[in-house]
Amino acid sequence: MKQGAQGSAATGNPDGSGGLGGAEGVGGVGVGGPEVRAGVPRVPVQGRGVEEERGGRVDRAERVERADRVERAERGVDGGPGRGGAGALARGEHTHSETPIPRPRALVQRASVRGQILDALRTALVTGELTPGAVYSAPALGERFGVSATPVREAMQQLALEGAVEVVPNRGFRVVERGARELAELAEVRALIEVPVMLRLARTVSVERWAELRPLAEATVRAASSGCRATYAESDRSFHRAVLAFCGNEQLVQLADDLHRRAQWPLVGPVRVSGRGHADLLADAAEHMALLDALIARDLDVVRSLVGEHFGGAR
Secondary structure, eight states, rough: OOHHHHHHHTTOTTTOOGGGGGGGGGOOSSSOOOOTTTTTOOOSSSSSHHHHTTTOOHHHHHHHHHHHHHHHHHHHTTOOOOTTTHHHHHHTOOOOOOOOOOOOOOHHHHHHHHHHHHHHHHHHHTTOEEEETTOOOOHHHHHTSSSOOOHHHHHHHHHHHTTSSSEETTTTTEOOOOOOHHHHHHHHHHHHHHHHHHHHHHHHSSSHHHHHHHHHHHHHHHHHHHOOHHHOOOOOOOHHHHHHHHOOHHHHHHHHHHHHHHHHHOOOTTHHHHHHOOHHHHHHHHHHHHHHHHHHHHHHHHHHHHHHHHHHTOO
């Protein structure tokens, strides 16, 4: 069996693609057919052909075998077309020794589409446009957004990792139903992470740096005044991320932001009907302004009180 075929068997891909890494990845083909590279000794055949080779004559059976190997290499069988085989070297195609060609721009554009769809789906979750308990298929959502089902499916899989939806085999994705208890649990975990950090930052961060967050706090007030839950949700997270960023721990900031995002998804049952209205958003934004004023004034008692109230309200 040739080396290229061995690579396919090692990866378990019947088409010889070489698995996740492609034909050049783990278990993939090597550089060039070893039988036709210059300076590499041939393996002599057994019997009479050995003596004839030593005498300058090549046994006919070996000549046929060598010709067959060269022909197979030129067709790309021993090394694959354009991936280091003898034929690839002769035609000047890409080999392992060359600088890899950058990926086409189309892949970047596709990732951008997936990101846009993910943002749109997150907004639909916050506003309740995606109903908790309902099942949505990728093709149907793709038609709604004017894209194919692939970026929608990828975005929904990301939401599944975040716990917003769950996969329903052969149907699509079901929006997770959450109750008041889960929201309270999220608020408790957020408080355990954010409150000690905010209190520590209140003693260490300069007044000038706190003042830099004034535009973000004011943006939450404007977003709350608009009454748009999605707009407020984004401005709310932006303010909290900026405050926690002063600690210099990116892992903590990311974890807190993920928990914050999950806390913004709508609830089900009676709680959802009475949920956070316009007045609640305005009160939440006002707490941001009051907290920032206390941080700038270095009033630790007020900071401690406001932070406790903010997370005690399960926001």
